Amino acid sequence: xxxxxxxxxxxxxxxxxxxxxxxxxxxxxxxSGIAVIHKKPIPIQIVDVCYPKRSAAVIKEAYFKQASTTDxxxxxxxxxxxxxxxxxxxxxxxxxxxxxxxxxxxxKACEKQQGICFTIVKxxxxxxxYLMPSHLLFHYWDGREKGRKSIPYxxxxxxxxxxxxxxxxxxxxxxxxxxxxNKLKMP
Amino acid sequence: xxxxxxxxxxxxxxxxxxxxxxxxxxxxxxxSGIAVIHKKPIPIQIVDVCYPKRSAAVIKEAYFKQASTTDxxxxxxxxxxxxxxxxxxxxxxxxxxxxxxxxxxxxKACEKQQGICFTIVKxxxxxxxYLMPSHLLFHYWDGREKGRKSIPYxxxxxxxxxxxxxxxxxxxxxxxxxxxxNKLKMP
Ligand SMILES: [Mg+2]
Ligand SMILES: [Mg+2]
Numbered sequence: 036x037x038x039x040x041x042x043x044x045x046x047x048x049x050x051x052x053x054x055x056x057x058x059x060x061x062x063x064x065x066x067s068g069i070a071v072i073h074k075k076p077i078p079i080q081i082v083d084v085c086y087p088k089r090s091a092a093v094i095k096e097a098y099f100k101q102a103s104t105t106d107x108x109x110x111x112x113x114x115x116x117x118x119x120x121x122x123x124x125x126x127x128x129x130x131x132x133x134x135x136x137x138x139x140x141x142x143k144a145c146e147k148q149q150g151i152c153f154t155i156v157k158x159x160x161x162x163x164x165y166l167m168p169s170h171l172l173f174h175y176w177d178g179r180e181k182g183r184k185s186i187p188y189x190x191x192x193x194x195x196x197x198x199x200x201x202x203x204x205x206x207x208x209x210x211x212x213x214x215x216x217n218k219l220k221m222p
Numbered sequence: 223x224x225x226x227x228x229x230x231x232x233x234x235x236x237x238x239x240x241x242x243x244x245x246x247x248x249x250x251x252x253x254s255g256i257a258v259i260h261k262k263p264i265p266i267q268i269v270d271v272c273y274p275k276r277s278a279a280v281i282k283e284a285y286f287k288q289a290s291t292t293d294x295x296x297x298x299x300x301x302x303x304x305x306x307x308x309x310x311x312x313x314x315x316x317x318x319x320x321x322x323x324x325x326x327x328x329x330k331a332c333e334k335q336q337g338i339c340f341t342i343v344k345x346x347x348x349x350x351x352y353l354m355p356s357h358l359l360f361h362y363w364d365g366r367e368k369g370r371k372s373i374p375y376x377x378x379x380x381x382x383x384x385x386x387x388x389x390x391x392x393x394x395x396x397x398x399x400x401x402x403x404n405k406l407k408m409p
Binding site for chain 2: 098
């Protein structure tokens with residue numbers, strides 16, 4: 036690998052949101068036949084549609100609905116993959132109010148069916164991206180009423196997989212997924 | 223099973239689209255902890271959004287985008303599940319123009335990753351629902367330039383799994399998925 040890693044870290048993410056970076060990575064994975072993972076469309080409640088003659092239907096009134104699941108899903112090497120992507124400007128912890136209850140419920144239901152669930156967390160100030168296994172999220176989420184409202188950075192660093200920027204794919208997060216799958220297979 | 227099967231066949235689907243029937247079935251599967259399978263939201267191209275004070279954002283102009291994948295996906299017993307739902311009023315065959323090229327490409331890509339892909343086909347006049355394995359669809363699709371433009375009913379009947387109406391879930395299509403998985407496992 037002769038990619039200039041340092042340059043990637045500096046230039047790799049200027050002006051691009053984490054979501055855009057993941058979408059580009061998924062495009063690469065799809066076109067290379069490595070995985071089929073897509074961003075789910077935003078759910079919309081359509082109230083009024085107009086059908087002009089000789090042209091496409093126009094939605095004239097619609098509202099954003101709360102997403103009932105996560106941002107991304109798909110299939111990779113026989114595994115169902117399901118994840119959220121989240122950015123934070125915090126340095127020392129990842130706030131749990133980034134999540135909704137139904138997202139956590141959805142991930143727990145998917146894991147019950149042996150799906151691979153995680154969150155791609157970007158610490159924007161640190162320019163660090165982690166693939167955080169769901170057990171860590173569940174642990175803090177389930178204890179949030181009595182305990183702290185965020186996951187400490189040090190904990191994420193210890194129990195997650197660091198994803199370094201790369202040229203193509205931009206965010207090679209499936210490397211983290213491979214490690215997670217191997218770990219889950221262990222007794 | 224004491225369900226009045228005949229009554230179900232008669233009343234089970236009055237005024238309800240196949241999609242609504244599948245959504246209800248998925249709700250049952252989800253709430254029973256059997257599977258996590260969702261309809262993907264319709265992809266929309268948003269052009270204009272207005273943010274009134276003190277109320278929710280309103281989408282004022284948007285357009286329907288062509289879906290690049292299939293209707294449904296999710297996870298069941300460790301398997302990635304991906305399918306289309308299609309109705310036809312034809313009696314003797316299922317027209318291939320019900321599909322788009324990118325849907326077929328998507329299903330082929332998912333199968334390469336060991337996903338379980340199929341189509342739930344409803345012959346409306348016959349009131350029969352089949353879970354049609356993708357190999358049958360691919361066979362006719364790949365030969366459509368030179369050959370026929372539809373899949374014969376008799377062929378679907380022979381190589382697919384008949385799904386009988388039930389009370390809950392209304393369309394117990396995971397029974398067909400079980401059979402399909404077992405068949406795919408055989409050498
Ligand atoms: Mg997100
Ligand atoms: Mg459909």
